[in-house]
Amino acid sequence: xxxxxxxxRLRLDQLSKQFGGRPAVEDLSLxxxxxxxxxxxxxxxxxxTTTVKMITGLYQPTAGRVLIDGIDLxxxxxxxxxxxxxxxxxxxxYEKMSGREFLHLAGExxxxxxxxxxxxxxxLLDLYTLGAIxxxxxxxxxxxxxxxxxxxxxxxxxxxxxxxxEPIVGLDPESAIxxxxxxxxxxxxxxxxxxxxxxLSFAEQVCHRVGLLKxxxxxxxxxxxxxxxxxGLPNASLEALYLRFTDRHxx
Amino acid sequence: MTAVLTLLLRxxxxxxxxxRDREGAKLAVIGVFxxxxxxxxxxxxxxxxxxLAEVLDMGAPAGALTLYILESFSILVLVIAxxxxxxxxxxxFYRSSDTPFLLATPLSLTQLFWLRAAETFALTSWxxxxxxxxxxxxxGSAYRQSAGFYGRALVILILFMALAGGTGILLTMLAxxxxxxxxxxxxxxxxxxxxxxxxxxxxxxxxxPSAGDFYLIFEPGIPNGKPASLKFIEKRFWLxxxxxxxxxxxxxxxxxxxxxxxxxxxxxxxxxxxxxxxGTLGRRLFRITLPGMAEGFGFSGxxxxxxxxxxxxxxRFLSGPIGALVERDLVGLGRSPQELGRAAFIAFLLVLYTAxxxxxxxxxxxxxxxxxxxxxxxxxxxxxxxxxxxxxRFVFPSVSLEGRGAWILFASPVPIFGLFLAKLxxxxxxxxxxxxxxALAGAxxxxxxxxxxxxxxxxxxxxxxxxxxxxxxxxLLWPNFKETNAERLATNSxxxxxxxxxxxxxxxxxxxxxQSVLTFFGMEAALPYSVVLYxxxxxxxxxxxxxxxxxxxxxxxxxxxxx
Numbered sequence: 001x002x003x004x005x006x007x008x009r010l011r012l013d014q015l016s017k018q019f020g021g022r023p024a025v026e027d028l029s030l031x032x033x034x035x036x037x038x039x040x041x042x043x044x045x046x047x048x049t050t051t052v053k054m055i056t057g058l059y060q061p062t063a064g065r066v067l068i069d070g071i072d073l074x075x076x077x078x079x080x081x082x083x084x085x086x087x088x089x090x091x092x093x094y095e096k097m098s099g100r101e102f103l104h105l106a107g108e109x110x111x112x113x114x115x116x117x118x119x120x121x122x123x124l125l126d127l128y129t130l131g132a133i134x135x136x137x138x139x140x141x142x143x144x145x146x147x148x149x150x151x152x153x154x155x156x157x158x159x160x161x162x163x164x165x166e167p168i169v170g171l172d173p174e175s176a177i178x179x180x181x182x183x184x185x186x187x188x189x190x191x192x193x194x195x196x197x198x199x200l201s202f203a204e205q206v207c208h209r210v211g212l213l214k215x216x217x218x219x220x221x222x223x224x225x226x227x228x229x230x231x232g233l234p235n236a237s238l239e240a241l242y243l244r245f246t247d248r249h250x251x
Numbered sequence: 252m253t254a255v256l257t258l259l260l261r262x263x264x265x266x267x268x269x270x271r272d273r274e275g276a277k278l279a280v281i282g283v284f285x286x287x288x289x290x291x292x293x294x295x296x297x298x299x300x301x302x303l304a305e306v307l308d309m310g311a312p313a314g315a316l317t318l319y320i321l322e323s324f325s326i327l328v329l330v331i332a333x334x335x336x337x338x339x340x341x342x343x344f345y346r347s348s349d350t351p352f353l354l355a356t357p358l359s360l361t362q363l364f365w366l367r368a369a370e371t372f373a374l375t376s377w378x379x380x381x382x383x384x385x386x387x388x389x390x391g392s393a394y395r396q397s398a399g400f401y402g403r404a405l406v407i408l409i410l411f412m413a414l415a416g417g418t419g420i421l422l423t424m425l426a427x428x429x430x431x432x433x434x435x436x437x438x439x440x441x442x443x444x445x446x447x448x449x450x451x452x453x454x455x456x457x458x459x460p461s462a463g464d465f466y467l468i469f470e471p472g473i474p475n476g477k478p479a480s481l482k483f484i485e486k487r488f489w490l491x492x493x494x495x496x497x498x499x500x501x502x503x504x505x506x507x508x509x510x511x512x513x514x515x516x517x518x519x520x521x522x523x524x525x526x527x528x529x530g531t532l533g534r535r536l537f538r539i540t541l542p543g544m545a546e547g548f549g550f551s552g553x554x555x556x557x558x559x560x561x562x563x564x565x566x567r568f569l570s571g572p573i574g575a576l577v578e579r580d581l582v583g584l585g586r587s588p589q590e591l592g593r594a595a596f597i598a599f600l601l602v603l604y605t606a607x608x609x610x611x612x613x614x615x616x617x618x619x620x621x622x623x624x625x626x627x628x629x630x631x632x633x634x635x636x637x638x639x640x641x642x643x644r645f646v647f648p649s650v651s652l653e654g655r656g657a658w659i660l661f662a663s664p665v666p667i668f669g670l671f672l673a674k675l676x677x678x679x680x681x682x683x684x685x686x687x688x689x690a691l692a693g694a695x696x697x698x699x700x701x702x703x704x705x706x707x708x709x710x711x712x713x714x715x716x717x718x719x720x721x722x723x724x725x726x727l728l729w730p731n732f733k734e735t736n737a738e739r740l741a742t743n744s745x746x747x748x749x750x751x752x753x754x755x756x757x758x759x760x761x762x763x764x765x766q767s768v769l770t771f772f773g774m775e776a777a778l779p780y781s782v783v784l785y786x787x788x789x790x791x792x793x794x795x796x797x798x799x800x801x802x803x804x805x806x807x808x809x810x811x812x813x814x
Contacts, residue, residue, distance in 0.1 A: 056662040058813040078664035088658035094579060096586040097565070104565035108575040109663040114564055137586075153659060163662075 007070030008033045009161040009192025010055065015064035017050050017216075024050045025216045028064070032161070032192040037183060039207035040196045041238075043246060047216040048196040049089075052165050055194070056086045068161055082110065085159035089166035089196075091150030095139035099130065099149045102138060103156060110157035117156060124152040127182065128175060143170040151179060155186070162186060162193040168202055180206055204238040212245050220245060255358075255366045283747055292385045299389030307393060312469045315480035318501045318509060319468060321390075322484060323458050325493035327603075328382060329415055330450045332375060334599070336419025337426055337446060338592040340371040341439045344537065345427055345544050346589070354545055364537045368529070371423070372416045379415070383408045387500075394504045403503045410522045411496050417525025418492065422446070424529075424536040431540050436588040443595060457487060481509050489514075492521050572665045573673040580649065580677065590737075593644060598685055601637045605693040617697065620772035626697050627707065628765035634690045635714050635757030638682060639750065642722035646678050647749050648740035650723065654732025657813040667808045671723060672801075678719045687711060698768070706767050706786045710760055713793040718753050724800030725749045732813050756796060763789045 010032040017025045025047040032038040040048050053059040055066050057077055066073040071080040093102050100121060107117035125131045128148045138146065147170045154162060167183070168176040183193055183206055197203050203210060204224065211221035220230065224241075228234055231244045306320070307313045344367045353363055387404040390396075426445075430438030460468070467483045488494040495517035498510040566578040584590050608630070616622045653660055661667070687708075694707045729745035740746065763785045770781035 053813070056658070058657055058661050060810060060812055078666060081662060081664040084662060086658055086662040091658065092655040094583060094656060096583045097579065100563070101565035105575050105579060106659055106663075108566065109572045109659065109665055111572070111664070118564065150658075 007067070009036070009069060010038075010194055011065075011067040011070075012051070012055070013065040013067065015051070015054060015066065016062045017047075017054060017059060018062045023216050025054070028213075028216075028218055030211055030218060030221065032194050034190050034192055035187050036209065037187045037193045037195060037207045039203035039210040040194060040213060041198070041200065041203060041210060041242060042213035046213040048213055049165065050216075051213070052086075052163055052194075052196055055163050056084065057081060082157075083160045085154035085157070085162045087151050087154045087162065087164045087167055089169060091146050093138045093141075093146050093149055095137065097138055098135045099138060099141065099145075100125075100134040102149060103134075103153055106153035107156050112157050120156055121152075124155060127152070128178060144172060144175065147171055148175060151182070155182075160191055162191060164193055164195045164197075166197055166199075167195060168197075168199060176202070200237070200239045200242055210238065212242070214246060255362050255369070279744075284742065287750065288381065292381060295382065295385035296389050299386050300392055303389055303393035312480065314505055314507065315468045315478060315484060317390075317505065318481060318484050318498070319460070321497045321501050322488045322491070322494065324386065325411070325497040326454065326458055326488075326491055328379065329411075329418075329491075329493045330454065331600070331603070332378065332415040333419050333422060334443065334446050334450070335375045335378070335596060336371060336415065337423045338439060338443055338596055339375050340367070340419060340423035341426060341435070341442060342589045342592065343367050343371045343374070344423060345541060346435055350541075350545060360538045360541060361534060363541070364534050367537075368416070368420050371419070372412075375419070376412055376416065379408065379412050383411070390500070390504045396504060400503055404500060407496050407500050407503075407518065410518060411493070413522035414492055414496070414525050417522060417527075417529040420529035420533045421525065424533040424540070427544070428536045428540045431544055434588075436586060436591060439588040439592050440595075443592065443599075447599060457491065481507075485509065485511075485514075492525070495521060572663070573669050576660070576665070576670055577673050577677045580674070581681070584645070590645070594641065597637055597641050597644070598689070601634070601686065601689050604633055604637075605689050605696075608693045608696045620769060623697055623772070624765045624768035627694065627703075627768050628761045630690070630693050630697065631707070631710060631714070631764045632757055632761035634686060634693075634711060635718070635760060636754070638686060638714055638718045639753040639757065641682060641686075642678075642718045642753065643741045643746055643749055644737065646674075646719050646722035647726040647746060648737040649674060649678075650726035651730045651732055651734055651740050652737065654730070654813055655735055657732065661813055667811065668805055671727065671804050671808065675716070675720055675723055675801075678723075679716045682715045682719065683712060686715065700771065702782060703768060703771055706782060707764070709786060710764055710789055713789055714757065714760055717756060717793040717796050720797040720800040721752050721756070722749050724804045725752065727804045727807050727811075730811075756792070759792060760789050 008031040010030075012028050012030050015025060015028040016023065028047075028051060030038070040051065042048055050059060054061050055068075055073070057073060061074075066080075068080040068083050071083070073080040093099075094105075097105065103121045103124070104114075104117060107114075107121070112120070122131075125134055128151075130145065130148060130152075133141065133145065138149070141149070151167070154164075162183070164183070167179055171179060180202065183195070187193060187208075195203065195207060209221060209223050210227065211218050213219070220227070222230070224238065227238075227241050227245075228236055231241050233240060233244065236244070302320075303317065306316045309316065344364075347367070350363075353366075358366075387401065387408065391400050391404065394400075422442075426438065426442035430441055433441065464483075464487075468480050485494070485498060488497070495510070495514040498514055499518045501507070502509040566575040569575065569578045584594065608626075613622075613626070617626075690711050691704075691708060694704060698704060698707070725745050725748050729743075729748070731740060731743065731745075734740050734743075767782045767785040770785065
């Protein structure tokens with residue numbers, strides 16, 4: 001089923017997930033448009049990671065649908081996943097491979113031809129100046145460098161949708177800025193990104209819209225001016241808005 | 252040493268917590284494993300006891316034969332224990348994942364040395380208990396000994412463990428120092444090759460009896476009050492460090508005059524000397540070697556070492572997403588010295604077992620169909636046991652271990668059932684390539700008929716594919732994606748189910764193999780339909796298990812979650 005031009009990059013349609021009868025995510029519906037970065041924020045245990053795992057196919061939804069560029073993830077998992085790039089919060093990379101080998105493996109999994117991925121890998125390595133360590137076993141990498149390789153692996157096949165879980169944890173400030181610019185450039189080229197993060201200043205800088213998840217439910221969403229309007233705080237930062245809406249030390 | 256004891260006791264606390272919390276399922280798994288090991292020990296006792304009874308029935312040469320068996324058995328256990336210690340020790344002493352952390356604490360290198368020695372000893376000494384206790388019980392029972400014998404034998408067993416441990420530490424430290432500039436994988440492989448080669452040479456020279464040796468063993472003369480046969484055997488083995496312990500055990504069981512004052516003193520002196528050498532020279536080598544090797548944990552790598560390895564395009568040999576994942580598995584195994592060492596050790600045990608078939612004086616027994624059938628059946632069961640051991644340690648956990656890389660694997664457009672089939676094919680092929688020639692060599696020693704050899708080869712292929720399918724399917728039906736330790740995965744309830752399923756299947760195939768041989772020799776017909784019938788039974792059983800495993804895996808994949 002080819003994606004229709006009008007389809008958003010991501011549509012969650014009344015998505016729910018229960019663990020042993022206990023709801024982790026309830027009736028979640030949201031859309032991430034083309035060229036849009038959507039920040040999903042919320043306290044620990046609010047259902048962000050469960051949502052991400054349902055979108056990436058690691059969890060099966062109890063109810064509802066995940067549509068990536070209009071393709072139903074459950075009905076056509078391989079087609080849908082081909083359009084998806086995922087940056088996890090804890091990037092395990094096979095320790096007995098070099099970073100370059102890992103990127104080639106990721107390219108092979110997503111069907112990127114060898115000449116194309118070889119060229120892309122060189123380009124991507126330059127982004128974070130990782131060329132010097134690309135041929136060393138991953139077991140010798142720092143957490144930040146593993147995170148960088150995970151980011152590069154998610155971009156290698158030129159996905160249309162990025163699912164990003166805590167994108168800058170473990171990165172040095174310079175790399176965090178590069179990552180921010182990378183995500184912005186991705187969105188400007190027409191891609192959509194769902195970003196789960198506790199780093200509210202980062203979300204404020206890069207996200208066009210923000211959704212607040214609490215106890216598995218999306219309690220509100222909108223761009224920053226809309227959220228400020230709802231809170232009645234015209235100049236508030238996202239952090240202040242978050243505290244207001246979650247009833248924690250509201251100013 | 253309080254810190255060392257605290258670190259060691261943390262291993263026991265998990266078990267203590269389990270017992271305290273009374274988690275039914277886990278306790279049941281432990282209980283069944285204890286029961287399985289108990290059954291193995293009972294079976295070993297029965298085999299040892301029956302063998303000794305047959306030896307005693309031979310009359311006069313029984314004493315000399317018992318001593319020869321004890322000497323050979325002791326050497327075999329010592330060799331296996333020392334190689335196992337060195338292969339494991341080169342990892343635990345130098346490459347344990349918590350070494351960088353412990354080096355950053357006030358723990359001294361001496362304390363770390365003893366901690367690693369104790370950990371390695373605990374990991375590698377259990378075969379002494381599994382093999383030693385049934386052997387001692389059988390020996391005491393055969394020679395109708397009282398409780399005093401068992402007490403003395405237990406002391407000898409403990410001294411034997413000390414001897415093997417001390418020798419293992421010393422050789423591990425020597426190997427670590429000699430190969431410190433090599434990659435861990437190369438160092439462990441070189442050390443293993445040297446030890447296996449050296450021991451194979453010495454065992455071939457001293458342990459395997461020639462026709463002339465048998466003549467001397469059966470020599471009835473008793474010059475100077477001591478049988479000539481005993482003198483010959485004592486002289487033959489006196490250079491082996493296990494000799495004083497074996498002869499002391501023999502003298503204790505038979506209440507004979509075997510051994511000398513020197514050998515009786517050596518029972519205590521040798522283990523003491525081995526431990527003393529380990530504690531002085533070994534410790535000194537560790538203190539010199541570890542700091543340099545530990546730098547390899549960091550980014551820069553040890554001076555002269557080669558941290559870089561993976562260069563260029565991946566996959567190199569296979570193609571497509573599934574091919575890339577299979578190559579990743581094989582590359583991961585090949586680049587991990589610890590995993591490679593364990594796989595090589597299982598293969599080494601199979602080689603050792605097959606070598607015994609060649610050196611054992613069974614030629615005259617091979618004209619009896621019942622004996623050939625029994626030995627071939629035993630061979631099939633032994634090969635099936637090694638396949639199960641390998642499958643449990645490497646194939647069964649491979650599904651759960653995918654959980655670590657789930658973010659890239661399960662989020663990619665790779666058909667998981669295709670990956671299951673590829674793993675089934677790849678592991679079966681690797682095992683057939685490794686185990687096939689060794690097992691066929693063993694079979695060639697027992698049978699020469701092309702029909703029986705063909706049947707054996709077919710049964711071997713069935714054993715391999717079915718064992719791998721069962722391991723993969725059970726691993727997929729009860730995965731634990733949070734666990735990253737393959738050994739802990741192998742000893743959970745899924746691992747237990749895998750053992751029971753595989754060993755039950757192996758026993759049935761062993762019985763079918765035995766029946767095939769019996770009917771082959773019994774009918775002497777041009778078209779041996781009965782052989783085909785029994786082998787066909789194995790084909791049907793194997794096909795049913797593989798089909799069932801594959802269907803169950805397919806159903807499971809549809810609702811698989813990486814929890």
